[in-house]
Amino acid sequence: xxxxxxxxxxxxxxxxxxxxxxxxxxxxxxxxxxxxxxxxxxxxxxxxxxxxxxxxxxxxxxxxxxxxxxxxxxxxxxxxxxxxxxxxxxxxxxxxxxxxxxxxxxxxxxxxxxxxxxxxxxxxxxxxxxxxxxxxxxxxxxxxxxxxxxxxxxxxxxxxxxxxxxxxxxxxxxxxxxxxxxxxxxxxxxxxxxxxxxxxxxxxxxxxxxxxxxxxxxxxxxxxxxxxxxxxxxxxxxxxxxxxxxxxxxxxxxxxxxxxxxxxxxxxxxxxxxxxxxxxxxxxxxxxxxxxxxxxxxxxxxxxxxxxxxxxxxxxxxxxxxxxxxxxxxxxxxx
Amino acid sequence: xxxxxxxxxxxxxxxxxxxxxxxxxxxxxxxxxxxxxxxxxxxxxxxxxxxxxxxxxxxxxxxxxxxxxxxxxxxxxxxxxxxxxxxxxxxxxxxxxxxxxxxxxxxxxxxxxxxxxxxxxxxxxxxxxxxxxxxxxxxxxxxxxxxxxxxxxxxxxxxxxxxxxxxxxxxxxxxxxxxxxxxxxxxxxxxxxxxxxxxxxxxxxxxxxxxxxxxxxxxxxxxxxxxxxxxxxxxxxxxxxxxxxxxxxxxxxx
Numbered sequence: 314x315x316x317x318x319x320x321x322x323x324x325x326x327x328x329x330x331x332x333x334x335x336x337x338x339x340x341x342x343x344x345x346x347x348x349x350x351x352x353x354x355x356x357x358x359x360x361x362x363x364x365x366x367x368x369x370x371x372x373x374x375x376x377x378x379x380x381x382x383x384x385x386x387x388x389x390x391x392x393x394x395x396x397x398x399x400x401x402x403x404x405x406x407x408x409x410x411x412x413x414x415x416x417x418x419x420x421x422x423x424x425x426x427x428x429x430x431x432x433x434x435x436x437x438x439x440x441x442x443x444x445x446x447x448x449x450x451x452x453x454x455x456x457x458x459x460x461x462x463x464x465x466x467x468x469x470x471x472x473x474x475x476x477x478x479x480x481x482x483x484x485x486x487x488x489x490x491x492x493x494x495x496x497x498x499x500x501x502x503x504x505x506x507x508x509x510x511x512x513x514x515x516x517x518x519x520x521x522x523x524x525x526x527x528x529x530x531x532x533x534x535x536x537x538x539x540x541x542x543x544x545x546x547x548x549x550x551x552x553x554x555x556x557x558x559x560x561x562x563x564x565x566x567x568x569x570x571x572x573x574x575x576x577x578x579x580x581x582x583x584x585x586x587x588x589x590x591x592x593x594x595x596x597x598x599x600x601x602x603x604x605x606x607x608x609x610x611x612x613x614x615x616x617x618x619x620x621x622x623x624x625x626x627x628x629x630x631x632x633x634x635x636x637x638x639x640x641x642x643x644x645x646x647x648x
Numbered sequence: 649x650x651x652x653x654x655x656x657x658x659x660x661x662x663x664x665x666x667x668x669x670x671x672x673x674x675x676x677x678x679x680x681x682x683x684x685x686x687x688x689x690x691x692x693x694x695x696x697x698x699x700x701x702x703x704x705x706x707x708x709x710x711x712x713x714x715x716x717x718x719x720x721x722x723x724x725x726x727x728x729x730x731x732x733x734x735x736x737x738x739x740x741x742x743x744x745x746x747x748x749x750x751x752x753x754x755x756x757x758x759x760x761x762x763x764x765x766x767x768x769x770x771x772x773x774x775x776x777x778x779x780x781x782x783x784x785x786x787x788x789x790x791x792x793x794x795x796x797x798x799x800x801x802x803x804x805x806x807x808x809x810x811x812x813x814x815x816x817x818x819x820x821x822x823x824x825x826x827x828x829x830x831x832x833x834x835x836x837x838x839x840x841x842x843x844x845x846x847x848x849x850x851x852x853x854x855x856x857x858x859x860x861x862x863x864x865x866x867x868x869x870x871x872x873x874x875x876x877x878x879x880x881x882x883x884x885x886x887x888x889x890x891x892x893x894x895x896x897x898x899x900x901x902x
Contacts, residue, residue, distance in 0.1 A: 317764055492761045499760030499767065500746070500753035500774060503739075507747045510736035517696060517730075519722035519751040519814050528757065636738060 324491060328484040335480035345591075347479075348547075353587040354482035355543045360567040360579045361489050362536025367565065368573035368636070369497060370529035371509030372436065376447030377537050377564045379454035380424040382556035384538025385545040386464055388420030389473045392546070413476040417485075417542045424538025425531045427454075432530035436523065451561055458553035469552030470545070477547035485543065486580075489536060494576055496532075505529050506574070570625060571632050578634030593617050649674040649850050650695075650726075650818060655704035657690055664690040666874040667704070672818070677844060678852045679865030681885075683894055687874040688854045689731060692822050695852070696728040697721035709817070723751050727816035729807040731823045731854075735795040741806055742791040745778040748813035778813060784846070785809040785839075801832045805839070812843060819843070821853040825860050833857060837864050862886065870894065 339347065359381060366374045392412055401412050435446040464470045496502045504525045507515035516522050545551045563586070571582030593614035625633075634642060652670040656663065665687040672678050680688050693699045695706065697718040706714040708724060716724075727748075736744050754770045782788040785805045790798060795806060804824060811819060824840070825833040837860060844851055855861045861868060862882040870878040870885060872894040878885055885891055 317762075317768070320763070495763045496757070496760050499757075499763070499771070500750045500755070501757040501760050503743060503747050504750045506739065507736055507750075510739060511734050513698065513718075514730070514734040514736065515747065516718045517698065517722060517728055518748045518810065519719050520747065521717075521719050521751075 324487065327487055328480075331483050331487070332480045335478055339479045349588060349591055351477060351479065351482050351547055353584045354479075354486050355477075355540050355547065356564070356567060356587050357486045357580050357583040358482075358489055358543065359537055359540035359564050360571070360583050361486075361493055361576065362533040362540065363564050364533075364568050364571070364574065364576065364579045365493060365496075365505075365529050365536070366533035367568055368575070368579070369502070369509060370505045370526060371573075372526055372530060373440065373444045374447040374530065374533065375444045375558075375561050375565065376431065376449075376451040376454075377533075378556040378558065378560035379447075379451035380428060380534040380537035381541035381544065381560065382451075382454050382458060382551075382553070383427050383541065384420040384424040385541030385551050385556070386420075386458065386461075386470065387423040387538070388416045388542030389470050389545045389551060390464065391416035391419050392474060392476065393470075393472075408476070408478075409480075410476070413481065413546065417481075417539050420542040421535040421538035424541065425535040428531040428534025429527065432527045432534075436526045436530060448558065448561070451556070451558060455553050455556055458556070465552075467553060469550055469555075471550050473545050473549045473551065475546060475549050477543045482543055482547075485539060489539075490576060490580065497576070501525070501528070509574070566622070569632055570622070572634035572636060573632060574636035575632065575634035575638055577639040578632055578637075581633060581639070589621065590614060590618050649676075649709060651705075651707040652695070653705045653707075655691065655694060655706065656702050657687075657694060657699065658702045664874050665694070665701075665871075668869075668871070668876050670869055670876075670879075672850060672852060675844075675848060675850055676867060677840075677850075677865050679861040679868040680852060680854045680871065681856070681858075681861055681868060682871035685873075686871040688871055689822060690874075691871065692728065692820055692852075692854060696726055696820055719751070722814050722816070725815070725817035726820065727811035727814045727818075728820035729804075729811050729822055729824060731826060733803050733807055735803060735806060735810075737794075737796045739795060740792050741782065741787055741795050741798065742775075742778055744795050744806060745781050745810050745813045746774055748810045749774045749777055752815065781809045781813045784812075784843075801828060801835075804828070804836070808839070808843070812847065812849075816849060818850040818852065821851065821855075823854050823856065825855055825857050833860055836860075840864060 359377065363374065363377050366372050397412050402410050404411050431447070431450045435443060438446055458464070459467045497506070504515070504520045505528070507518065507520055508522050508525055512522055567582045567586050568579055570586060571579035650672040652668060655665060655668040657665045668691060680691065682688050690699070694701045697713070697716055697720065701714055704714070705712060708726065713721060713724060736747060753774055755767055759767045779788060779791065782791055785808065787802060787806055787809060790802070795803065798806060808821070808824065825836050828836060840851060841864070843849060853865070866881060868880065868882060868885045869876060870891050877890045877894060878888045880888070
């Protein structure tokens with residue numbers, strides 16, 4: 314009992330530390346790094362959600378961008394258009410209004426509702442067929458938003474207040490990580506994993522597999538929705554094009570590189586894969602090594618990025634961490 | 649305990665199981681035998697809810713259960729193992745058994761997000777129950793081993809341990825001795841007798857090893873081409889000309 318309260322008190326304490334860091338240190342970084350760090354955090358939240366569906370439950374979904382779009386647009390709607398009482402927009406501070414976390418949760422819930430709607434019919438499908446169905450769902454959401462005049466149609470929703478800051482993004486990363494690790498180390502979590510391992514055996518062991526598949530899908534959609542909300546309030550603009558198929562693939566790549574079913578691996582991969590294309594920008598600069606005219610080519614960084622991916626898949630085909638956590642791999646010789 | 653009436657399953661034009669009637673009494677040990685392709689596993693799949701029967705009724709403890717899903721069969725107290733071992737391959741031996749305790753876990757998914765005191769207590773109970781199962785099946789020293797690293801015979805034992813962790817009233821074993829050498833299958837016979845007495849479980853099993861079936865079962869049902877051809881105790885079955893014909897063929901006159 315005491316142990317349990319201590320753990321949660323530590324989590325709150327960690328969030329407070331993040332707040333202090335956000336107020337007193339984060340602004341000192343230049344804008345480029347700030348943006349990169351925040352984007353990495355948002356990718357972490359999205360990838361943690363997808364890891365639940367694709368990694369732990371083994372239901373390969375390619376519709377994550379669709380859920381992010383729903384969450385992003387819904388959160389923007391709630392912070393901008395919903396008639397909150399005035400005090401909520403300035404309490405406790407105009408830059409930190411209480412409406413933001415509430416809207417994020419509402420955005421996540423709406424995305425989860427969409428997950429339920431899509432999940433129940435499409436989770437009858439397996440493997441490639443499920444991937445195609447969810448891919449189709451993502452496109453439906455995008456095309457709907459292109460025609461959604463109320464929120465800017467193809468021009469997108471502009472002037473979204475920039476509420477996403479270091480504190481919100483990383484508190485949410487922290488809480489999501491704890492909640493997901495807790496879930497996975499519990500009986501329902503083991504039920505979700507058993508569906509990935511052997512669906513028939515799980516069913517015969519008394520696990521209601523349909524329920525846990527839908528649950529994993531729905532929770533994954535919830536985290537996607539929250540990530541979408543954070544993204545909108547970081548970029549201050551949301552366009553339907555932002556949430557195209559490429560975004561889904563990016564999140565899938567993070568999960569695959571990190572290791573399907575490894576929370577810490579996915580967090581690491583989110584950082585690496587967000588930073589890598591940016592850090593490789595130096596290769597696009599003027600040729601500094603005589604005789605190597607390839608350097609200075611603007612597309613060079615994408616070639617290097619792709620090569621990194623290929624080598625990674627050759628040398629760590631199950632992702633950086635496989636389906637283990639980093640601390641489980643630590644100290645084990647070989648693997 | 650379980651009454652099966654006119655159980656039939658068709659796959660397109662093929663009648664895999666045709667009108668099986670069976671009465672399994674509480675505490676009994678029933679064997680299901682027949683040549684390859686006789687429909688034994690199909691029959692088992694229906695008894696465990698994995699596939700629905702085309703016709704017929706299954707009554708378990710006075711309740712109609714046909715049409716229910718496999719997980720509901722298990723929750724009602726019918727557990728099974730598979731002919732080709734189906735463990736949760738990348739999970740530990742302990743986790744394999746813990747998954748079988750899931751539907752009895754006693755807390756909601758919501759509680760599992762917070763790992764509160766109720767969660768902790770229930771989770772300790774699950775671990776204790778799972779370890780107890782492993783101890784009975786002499787697998788406790790390998791509890792944290794990945795399940796595929798176990799030896800073949802141990803994997804078979806783990807499958808039975810996992811099925812027993814669901815606290816079944818009736819256990820269906822699909823070829824438990826397949827691939828075992830005579831010593832191992834003799835040990836398995838003792839184990840099945842032990843499980844039956846210790847947990848007061850009714851056992852129905854499919855097996856090709858005649859020594860195994862005749863030595864263990866009280867009642868035997870023989871299937872041939874999906875149709876039941878004989879039912880009785882081992883001595884009756886061994887003397888039954890129809891059974892001998894199904895297995896060895898007919899002695900042509902002249």
